[in-house]
Amino acid sequence: MSQVYDRVALIGLGLIASSMFWAIKRAGLAGEVTGYARSAETRETAREIGLCDRVCDSAAEAVEGADLVVLCVPVGAMGAVAAEIAPVLKPGATVSDVGSVKKDVIEAVAPHLPEGVHFVPAHPLAGTEHSGPRSGFAELFENRFTLIVPVEGTDRDAVERLERFWQGMGAKTEEMDAEHHDLVLAVTSHAPHLIAYTMVGVADDLRRVTDSEVIRYSAAGFRDFTRIAASDPTMWRDVFLHNKEATLEILGRFTEELFALQRAIRTGDGDHLFDYFTRTRAIRRGIIEAGQDTDAPDFGRVKRG
Numbered sequence: 001m002s003q004v005y006d007r008v009a010l011i012g013l014g015l016i017a018s019s020m021f022w023a024i025k026r027a028g029l030a031g032e033v034t035g036y037a038r039s040a041e042t043r044e045t046a047r048e049i050g051l052c053d054r055v056c057d058s059a060a061e062a063v064e065g066a067d068l069v070v071l072c073v074p075v076g077a078m079g080a081v082a083a084e085i086a087p088v089l090k091p092g093a094t095v096s097d098v099g100s101v102k103k104d105v106i107e108a109v110a111p112h113l114p115e116g117v118h119f120v121p122a123h124p125l126a127g128t129e130h131s132g133p134r135s136g137f138a139e140l141f142e143n144r145f146t147l148i149v150p151v152e153g154t155d156r157d158a159v160e161r162l163e164r165f166w167q168g169m170g171a172k173t174e175e176m177d178a179e180h181h182d183l184v185l186a187v188t189s190h191a192p193h194l195i196a197y198t199m200v201g202v203a204d205d206l207r208r209v210t211d212s213e214v215i216r217y218s219a220a221g222f223r224d225f226t227r228i229a230a231s232d233p234t235m236w237r238d239v240f241l242h243n244k245e246a247t248l249e250i251l252g253r254f255t256e257e258l259f260a261l262q263r264a265i266r267t268g269d270g271d272h273l274f275d276y277f278t279r280t281r282a283i284r285r286g287i288i289e290a291g292q293d294t295d296a297p298d299f300g301r302v303k304r305g
Contacts, residue, residue, distance in 0.1 A: 004165045005067040006031045011059050011081055012072035013037040013046050016098045018136025021051055023169035026138045036062035046133045060088045071097040076238035079108030086112045094118045094158045102149045102178040104242040118158035121149040129230040142170035149178050186246035190239055196228035
């Protein structure tokens with residue numbers, strides 16, 4: 001893959017940004033990658049492991065002269081970061097992000113960006129339960145979708161250039177409007193995470209079940225809940241606070257479905273349960289057929305070495 005940008009700046013150096021750096025370098029997508037993290041400890045770790053060509057001590061220093069700036073911070077912090085870097089953004093540069101929420105991010109970031117700077121929000125549908133600069137790996141985005149969410153009036157060349165960039169990292173790209181994005185992600189990511197946090201919390205509250213029993217006798221379903229519930233708490237706090245409407249709508253529908261299943265169990269309606277489980281099982285098959293997971297025993301979670 002040929003170089004897409006001369007200089008890329010990554011603001012925030014967690015799982016996604018670190019994976020982006022390794023994927024960028026592997027494919028030769030940028031001449032230089034600069035990085036910044038608010039925590040001095042994170043910046044020191046990044047320097048120690050060779051994450052980014054240059055780790056800067058301020059966001060403004062990192063974005064100066066950059067052709068692409070990617071905000072990889074929690075969604076609740078993006079507006080403040082945009083305000084901080086706005087005065088030094090290069091004319092004609094593209095600002096993007098990797099946030100799991102789009103409508104609120106656009107409202108928070110767009111007003112701060114100067115005229116002549118292109119804003120092209122994006123969201124890679126990839127991740128693990130791990131966080132921090134050491135957690136990234138170049139293969140994270142391979143065969144995963146990155147949703148591109150252009151704001152009204154966005155320069156098409158800037159959009160297409162960003163799509164080539166993500167494709168160069170191995171991702172599939174599709175465009176989507178912000179409101180639809182937030183609804184889709186409430187179904188596929190946000191509500192499932194909240195349910196996982198809740199289920200693990202219920203187990204923790206059951207005083208008659210000791211911690212050792214929960215850990216020692218965890219079946220596959222509960223282990224999957226704990227994997228999801230191990231995700232970064234700051235990121236997920238911000239996701240729920242900034243995608244309230246869509247998440248609450250999906251949780252309302254989930255509650256209705258749960259009550260129907262409770263009724264079927266209580267009344268011994270085995271036909272309803274069997275039909276419901278048969279219908280929902282097909283969703284899993286569809287995900288595998290779409291190449292977004294594997295039916296291998298490790299569910300594709302073993303990091304390739």
